[in-house]
Amino acid sequence: MSDKKQHLYLVDGSAYIFRAYHRLPPLTNPQGTPVGAVYGYTTMLWKLADDLDAADGPTHLAVILDKDSKSFRNDIYPEYKANRPPPPEDLRPQFPLIRDATRAFSLPCIEEQGLEADDLIASYAREAQRKGWDVTIVSSDKDLMQLVGEENGANGSGRIDMLDTMKSQRIYLDEVHEKFGVTPDLVGDVLALMGDSVDNIPGIYGVGPKTATKLIAEHGSLTAALDSAPDMKKSKLKERLLEGREAAELSRVLVTLKEDCDLPVAIEDMALGKIPEGPLVEFLQTHGFTSLLKRLGAGTGSPERANNLNPAKADKNGDKGSVEGNRQPLSEMPQVDRSAYETVQTLERLQEWTRRATAARLVAVDTETSSLDAMQADLVGVSLALGPNDACYIPLAHGGTDLLAEKPDQVAMADAIAALKPMLEDDAVLKVFQNGKYDLNVLERSGISVSPIEDTMVMSFDLDAGRGEGMSAKGIGGxxxxxxxxxxxxxxxxxxxxxxxxxxxAIPFGEVPLGRATEYAAEDADxxxxxxRMLKPRLSEEGGTSIYERVDRPLIPVVAAMEREGIKVDRARLAKLSEEFAGETARLEKEIHEVAGEEFSVGxxxxxxEILFEKMGFKGGRKGKSGAYSTDHATLEKLSSDPEAAAITKKVLEWRHLSKLKSTYTDALQAQINPYTGRVHTSYSLVGAQTGRLSSTDPNLQNIPIRTPIGRQIREAFVPEDGNVLLAADYSQIELRLAAHMADVGTLKEAFANGEDIHSRTATEMFGEVTRDTRARAKTINFAILYGISRWGLAGRLEVEPDEAQAMIDTYFQRFPGIQRYISETLTSVGERGYSETLFGRKTWFPRIKSKNQAERQGSERAAINAPIQGTSADIIKRAMARMLPALRDAGLKDVRMLLQVHDELVFELPERDVAAASPIIERVMAEAALPSVTLDVPLAIDIGTGASWDAAH
Structure with a gap:
């Protein structure tokens, strides 16, 4: 045996399995067997093998699994783990495959009937420690923290630590003490007092982690803590300790790890060597894990020990894991080879590429520019790809802006545009983009109207919306x-x-040397x-074709055109508003200082x-990690219920509101006026909102307050060109109408069909009468219910007690039972399938719908209730947008331009003479947008107005 100290790694495989299952979407292998968890487990095991540091890594390694759901603890306490639900149906057939995966890595896979994985881990860890070996337990299980520490063995001291791969964190004595407040030998005593609802360990009712830690730290053991109860002063804690002694002592037995199990495999037989590729290749081939096979083939991912879990080098960002995708690729593609790309510097070579692209009928296209603003960016180059590694970059404006600088050989801009234009405009050649809306606008400004197109970003969104962790830094949602x-x-x-x-x-892209620029730009197209090639087949296989082809793909050029149109804003009006807001904020700031009794920075x-909670002494202050008090909107709103605090908090809230409107709109909009067009051009994202709604940035027009006087003042600054008017067409209560249809609520359908005021009808059903107050309450309830609001949320909105709010919710469901049925069926469906679906087939995934974290789970449930309704609303307005201009052109109304889409509203600019002819066409297109795919049981009503400003058009 080597002189190197032996180091045994014990992998808690059971924890890996469930992490893998919940982290990845459903996958199937070529035989049709579910393998999502298998794939995730395989990549996690691979990553572990890759990341282990050779200097501090294992000499021996084994994976430990639970044999089944029963153990000797069930004989002691039959209710042990009784609360745990059975494994999901699609996970059960994956258990044996996960064992196959472990053996494919030629690693020991150990499990024993009647024992839990934790007991085997404890027994192996202690045996190794007795031999003087170091042990690392790869797990974050709190029960296993009882083992952490160092003891002398036969061949010197042996240390046991843990490795939490989710956080890339080592767990030593300090980490255990930080979590439990006691040493590892007393962790079991703390666990016995606090119990565990997941494992159904009773503990003592009402004793939480803090109390349990305090009792054990003070008394030194569970027995001593329980023995101290009779001498305590009369209290709830005393009663609970006296009444719960038996449950605590039982719990101590249940949380105690069995450290003397028979060891089915000797630890010496767990020696870790180079992993043979044969069994691993066979396993990967059997289950279609072709991308992992590529790692082996490329020699870049062979699962040997590498270098990244040394505690000194732990990744602070945590283990995000590798996510392969939602199905395995059908065809093999070679590794990316940047050296294979061509730099096209002559017109002849460019013409050869366009000839090949035309013959291929399919080409990926990307542009390089001088700016992220498509309406001001200069075209610097274009890249094309016809196949893997068959790609090129065509530099057009390299060499910088210095007239004396030496410029590389490149095709003249005019000649390149003339060569590219026929191919890019050829209806027989499909052009593939990633976020193509940007490239369409850049090329349109160069005189090229690209069509037809595909967009991989939109494809991904239509397949996997919601599967990511949220918005990325680029604002395009993963x-x-x-x-x-x-x-x-x-x-x-x-x-x-x-x-x-x-x-x-930093240098502009136009100054990047051509070789390096080619590697970057051509790679994007490649x-x-x-x-x-990977995403397109998934659309048909996973039911995404309809939403992509009938809703989102046709919208890309429409939205691009809207961005090019932009909208005129009145700079003088904005400047005046900025001046007024500055005066108002200065006045408010002075009044705030007077109330506070001193000057300070309100922002x-x-x-x-410090002013609110220390000087003025208001209650409810809470400090964050930085040590500063929270003064967020919710905190100030809550404080405002105190009349004394309201004198300052309401002024602060108003100051913040005005300051934000000034910086976000009245100041920013002036700066965002395009110097060439004189208009503001917002940028729309087709993938920014999980439910499918468009979102806008630079500027964000979605957040202008709609009904406040200040919001209306800002909208007054959006104006038409001379001789034109703005027309606003707004779906009336579309989400309530869709809810009536989708939940099959006869009362509401009847009300909409008869043109009744829906909030008055709800007030009648709920409260028996219609008054200003009951209608306002009914309106709040109508919308709140569709967002899955809780009793506390509704109580806050209506300013009533939670019990009264719950009574209103109950009454609502009694009057409209279809809504309750819709909510129940939606949550059941999303829980089973993992996603919601609109009437047009748009899927929104909710990976946290079964989260053990209550806040995460409830947040997912609220979103899942609303997603089918809000998503269907988004689909309908998108369909209307795609049909709008063709319908107007067919009617000879070529001067009507569609400028904005905000929530349920479309804004147009048109000559005043065309209003009478355009209005009924716009109304008809919007009202019939669901047809023929979906026939609604309720009419879609559209409110249309015109005026000399956006506000006047309402």
Missing amino acids: HGMDELSERHLGHTPLSFKEICGTGKK VTLRLY SPKQLG
Whole structure:
């Protein structure tokens, strides 16, 4: 045996299985067997093998699993783990395959009838420690923290620590003490007092982690803590300790790890060597895990010990894990080879590429520009890809802006545009983009109207909306090219920062040397084409074709055109508003200082918190991790219920509101007026909102207050050109109408069919009469119920007690039982399938719908209730937008331009003479947008108004 100290790694395989299952979407292998958890488990095991540091890594390793759901603890306490639900149906057939996966890595896979994995881990850990070996338990299970520590063995001291791969964190004595407040030998005593609802360990009712820790730390053991109860002063705690002694002592037995199990495999037989590829290749081939096979083939991912879990080098961002994608690729593609790309510097070579693209009938296209603003960016180059590694970059404006600088050989801009234009406009050639809306606008400004197109970002969104962790830094919700490439291709593309640098040393793309520019730009087109080949087949296989082809893909050029149109804003009006807001905020600031009794920075949360909670002594202050008091909107709103506090908090809230409107709109809009067009051009995202709604940025027009006087003042600054008017067409109560249809609520359907005021009808049903107050309450309830609001949420909105709010919810469900049935069926369906679906087939995934974290789960449930309704509303207005301009052109109304889409509203600019002819066409297109795919039981009503400003059009 080597002189190197022996180090045994014990992997808690059972924890890996459930992490893998809940982290990845459903997958099936070529035989049709579910393998999502198998794939996730395999990648996690692979990552572990990859990341273990050779200097501090294992000499021996084994995976420990639970044999079944029963153990000797059930003989002691039959209710042990009785609360745990059975494994999901699609996970059960994966258990034996997970064992196959472990053996494919040629690793010991150990399990024993009647024992839990924790007991085997404890027994192996202690045996190794007795031999003087070090042990690392790969798990975050709190029960196993009882084992952490160092003891002398036969061959020196043996240390047991833990490795939490989710956080890339080592767990030593300090970490255990930080979590439990006691040493590892007393962790079991703390666990026995606090119990565990997941494992159905009773503990003592009402004794939580803090109390349990305090009792054990003070008395030194569970027995001593229980023995102290009779001498305590009369209290609830005393009663609970006296009454719960038997339950606590039982719990102590249940949480005690069995450290003397028979060891089915000797620890010496767990020696870890190089992992043979044969069994692993066979396993990966059997289950269609082709991307993992590529790692082996490329020699970049062979699962040997590498270098990243040394505690000194732990990744602070945590283990995000690798996500392969939602199905395995059908065809093999070679690894990305940047050296294969061509730099096209002559017109002849460019013409050869366009000839090949025309013959291929399919080409991926990407543009390189001088700016992220498509309406001001200059075209710097174009890249094309016809197949994996068959890609090129065509530099057009490299060499910088210095007239004396030496410029590289490149095709003249006019000649390149003339060569590219026929192919890019050819209806017989399909052009594939990633976030193509941007490229369409850049190329349109160069005189090229690209069509037809495909967009891999939109494809990804239509397949996997909600599966990511939320919005990415790029604001495109986890569907950016780099993220998709890593997820689906296992390839990390060059980043813009790598090419152009950052900070003061950053250079424009046009100054990047052509060789490096080609690697970056051509790779973008290459990766886009690869993603297309992977995502396009999934659309038909996973039911995404309808929403992509009938709703989202047709919308891309429509939205691009709207962005090019922009909207005129009255700079003088905005400047006047900014001046007024500045005066108002100055006045408010002075009044706030007078109430506070001193001057301070109202915009500083830290200073404001000190004024409110220290100087003025208001209750309810809570400090965050930074040590500063929270002064967020909710905190100030809550404080405002105190008349004394309201004197300052209401002024602060108003000051914040005005300051935000000034900085976000009246100041920012002036700066965002395009110097070439004189208009403001918002940028729409087709993937920014999980339910399918469009979102806008630079500027964000979704957040302008609709009904407040100040919001209306801002809308007054949006104006038409001379001789034109603005027309606003707004769906009336579309989500309530859709709820009536989707929940099959006869009362509401009847009310909409008869043109009744729906909130008055609800007030009649709920309260028996219609008054200003009951109608307002009914309106709040109507919308709140569709967002899955809780009794506490409704109580807050209506300013009533939670019990009264619950009574209103109960009455609502009694009057409209279809709504309750819809909510119940929706949650059941999402729980089973993992996603909701609109009437048009748009899927929104909710990976946390079964989260053990109550806040996460309830948040997912609220979103899941609303997603089918809000998503269907989004689908309908998108269908209307795609049909709108063709319908107007067919009527000869070529001067009507569609400018904005905000929530349920479309804004047009048109000559005043065309209003009478355009209005009924716009109304008809919007009212019939669901047809013929969906026939609704309720009419869609559209409110249309016109005026000399956006506000006047309402």
